[in-house]
Amino acid sequence: MRRRSPGLSLAAIRMGVLALVLAGTATAEAATAKPYSPNVGKDYPRNVYFGDTHLHTTNSPDAFLFGVRLGPDEALRFARGEEVKATHGLPVRLVRPLDFLVVADHAEYLGFVHRLFAGDPQVLSTDYGKKVFEIARSGEDGPFRAAMEVVGSLSKNQELMKVPELKASVWQEVGQNADRHNRPGVFTAFIGYEWTSLLEGNNLHRVVIFKDGADTVTRVVPYSSFDSPDPEKLWAYMQAYEKKTGGEVLAIPHNGNLSNGMMFQTERLNGEKFSRECAQMRERWEPIYEVTQIKGDGETHPFLSPNDEFADFENWDICNLDGSQLKEDWMLEYEYGRSALKLGLKLEQELGTNPYKFGLIGSTDSHTGLATAGEDNFWGKHSGLEPNPGRVNHALAKIGKVEVLGWQQVAGALAAVWARENTREALFEAMKSKETYATTGPRMVVRVFAGWDFQPEDLVRPDFVDAGYTRGVPMGGDLPGAPNGGAPRFMVQALRDADGANLERIQIIKGWLDGKGDLHEKVYDAAVSDGREIGKGGRCRERVVSTVDVASATYSNTVGVPVMMAFWKDPDFDPKERAFYYVRVIEIPTPRWTAYDAKRFGTELPENVPTVTQERAYTSPIWYSP
Numbered sequence: 194m195r196r197r198s199p200g201l202s203l204a205a206i207r208m209g210v211l212a213l214v215l216a217g218t219a220t221a222e223a224a225t226a227k228p229y230s231p232n233v234g235k236d237y238p239r240n241v242y243f244g245d246t247h248l249h250t251t252n253s254p255d256a257f258l259f260g261v262r263l264g265p266d267e268a269l270r271f272a273r274g275e276e277v278k279a280t281h282g283l284p285v286r287l288v289r290p291l292d293f294l295v296v297a298d299h300a301e302y303l304g305f306v307h308r309l310f311a312g313d314p315q316v317l318s319t320d321y322g323k324k325v326f327e328i329a330r331s332g333e334d335g336p337f338r339a340a341m342e343v344v345g346s347l348s349k350n351q352e353l354m355k356v357p358e359l360k361a362s363v364w365q366e367v368g369q370n371a372d373r374h375n376r377p378g379v380f381t382a383f384i385g386y387e388w389t390s391l392l393e394g395n396n397l398h399r400v401v402i403f404k405d406g407a408d409t410v411t412r413v414v415p416y417s418s419f420d421s422p423d424p425e426k427l428w429a430y431m432q433a434y435e436k437k438t439g440g441e442v443l444a445i446p447h448n449g450n451l452s453n454g455m456m457f458q459t460e461r462l463n464g465e466k467f468s469r470e471c472a473q474m475r476e477r478w479e480p481i482y483e484v485t486q487i488k489g490d491g492e493t494h495p496f497l498s499p500n501d502e503f504a505d506f507e508n509w510d511i512c513n514l515d516g517s518q519l520k521e522d523w524m525l526e527y528e529y530g531r532s533a534l535k536l537g538l539k540l541e542q543e544l545g546t547n548p549y550k551f552g553l554i555g556s557t558d559s560h561t562g563l564a565t566a567g568e569d570n571f572w573g574k575h576s577g578l579e580p581n582p583g584r585v586n587h588a589l590a591k592i593g594k595v596e597v598l599g600w601q602q603v604a605g606a607l608a609a610v611w612a613r614e615n616t617r618e619a620l621f622e623a624m625k626s627k628e629t630y631a632t633t634g635p636r637m638v639v640r641v642f643a644g645w646d647f648q649p650e651d652l653v654r655p656d657f658v659d660a661g662y663t664r665g666v667p668m669g670g671d672l673p674g675a676p677n678g679g680a681p682r683f684m685v686q687a688l689r690d691a692d693g694a695n696l697e698r699i700q701i702i703k704g705w706l707d708g709k710g711d712l713h714e715k716v717y718d719a720a721v722s723d724g725r726e727i728g729k730g731g732r733c734r735e736r737v738v739s740t741v742d743v744a745s746a747t748y749s750n751t752v753g754v755p756v757m758m759a760f761w762k763d764p765d766f767d768p769k770e771r772a773f774y775y776v777r778v779i780e781i782p783t784p785r786w787t788a789y790d791a792k793r794f795g796t797e798l799p800e801n802v803p804t805v806t807q808e809r810a811y812t813s814p815i816w817y818s819p
Contacts, residue, residue: 627669695753
């Protein structure tokens with residue numbers, strides 16, 4: 194359904210531009226008699242891998258109650274590129290397989306609910322399991338009432354179907370299934386789960402990912418919010434796992450936008466102020482943050498970033514996760530990625546450690562068993578919202594007179610990881626070092642280096658990658674002390690999704706703490722397309738012309754560019770001020786999933802439903818400390 198501009202072939206992008214701009218190969222000397230290969234023996238991460246670190250299957254109680262019938266095996270086969278049948282019987286297959294996947298089913302009642310409804314004797318051996326099973330069989334609305342009963346126990350963090358031996362056997366199955374699908378060098382299947390803490394309806398969820406195989410991981414069982422809803426207790430469990438097994442584990446928070454001010458607060462859950470030790474624990478165990486997914490984009494918010502015209506992107510800002518409390522403006526500062534990065538600078542100055550020094554990724558949080566992230570391939574939050582004519586106006590949640598409707602779902606997102614190879618070990622290492630970025634769905638290739646002596650001509654060096662690592666730091670890194678009179682310089686290279694839209698601009702987002710202890714942020718345009726100019730203050734306020742035809746759900750790549758590069762030097766640098774920088778790459782306008790639905794089903798959309806979007810990527814920050 195997409196049209197490309199004449200003369201722009203996929204082969205040319207992949208074989209020509211990508212090789213020159215991103216791979217760091219020695220094409221400039223290719224025509225000479227003597228071969229030149231400056232990077233031989235340099236073990237830098239050279240490949241970017243795209244995956245989903247947050248997918249739910251029938252092992253998750255909520256996914257099963259929503260109707261999904263795909264288990265971990267189908268989820269992994271689908272992610273690898275095999276055809277499976279969706280819950281409602283349609284055959285589905287990814288056009289482009291993923292490179293890695295984490296099946297992150299909830300630790301709370303992991304695998305229990307679908308076994309309960311099947312009459313599993315171990316679950317029915319509990320009084321509560323027997324009660325729910327009897328409700329499910331008591332009349333036409335029995336299954337619905339049984340589902341609501343289980344949801345109620347989950348929201349209260351009450352473990353009422355406790356069968357330790359069954360939990361251990363389900364976890365064995367999870368680990369063995371991931372090992373069976375893991376193909377080092379081809380496809381990585383991580384073992385993981387979601388720790389689902391919900392305090393008075395406020396989201397504190399984390400995805401827990403293990404580097405290791407089933408033999409190691411299954412020496413423990415998942416730590417759930419039934420054990421404790423306090424993240425500090427989760428970190429203690431992770432520390433104990435590494436000590437007991439010699440393995441490695443990390444946690445990824447998500448959906449701070451649904452925490453009503455709790456995700457990035459500046460005090461502990463018990464009300465005490467952050468201690469240095471607590472800050473160190475959070476930085477150690479949570480190196481990356483899931484900044485964008487189906488339940489809203491979490492980079493920033495217009496209330497927090499009024500001078501950022503791209504801040505109003507897929508914001509979910511109505512209420513907390515279960516709809517029990519409306520959002521208040523004061524909460525927003527403690528919910529979004531950019532503001533959390535700023536808060537981290539202030540905490541670091543006070544404590545000597547930055548608890549919010551995290552990299553960025555995206556993932557789906559889909560509860561369908563299908564890891565899909567494209568606007569033209571959106572399969573909904575759960576199986577009841579798989580493609581159908583009514584899902585746009587389906588009520589997802591209601592609080593008072595306010596509703597969250599189906600069209601507010603976000604089609605993305607994906608995690609992008611720069612690594613040496615596609616293995617558990619290499620990808621995990623890259624996540625820990627934060628050499629990652631988030632995309633809202635497209636597979637844009639983005640690379641950034643920061644240093645003190647880069648020059649504009651370094652952008653097109655054949656050994657670009659070598660120069661970036663030897664004379665600077667990559668995304669997720671820390672700039673060393675500033676030389677006298679120096680200011681950080683950034684080299685950014687971006688390539689559009691080979692099957693997607695052209696790029697509209699590259700931006701540098703800066704946050705800093707001034708000498709008075711006040712926090713600031715600023716957006717700089719580092720490169721723009723279509724002959725537009727960057728004016729005073731480092732901004733281009735002129736938007737690119739939209740080519741979207743909503744009625745046909747198409748667009749044209751006659752605007753924007755397939756490859757974009759930027760050299761940028763901070764014009765406002767003060768070596769005495771703590772700061773961070775990250776890159777935001779924005780595509781030209783394209784049809785939103787709602788436009789594709791309207792075209793496919795022939796439905797008319799309400800006027801307030803957005804039909805055009807501008808997809809983007811967010812890199813992990815680079816930090817500077819005096």
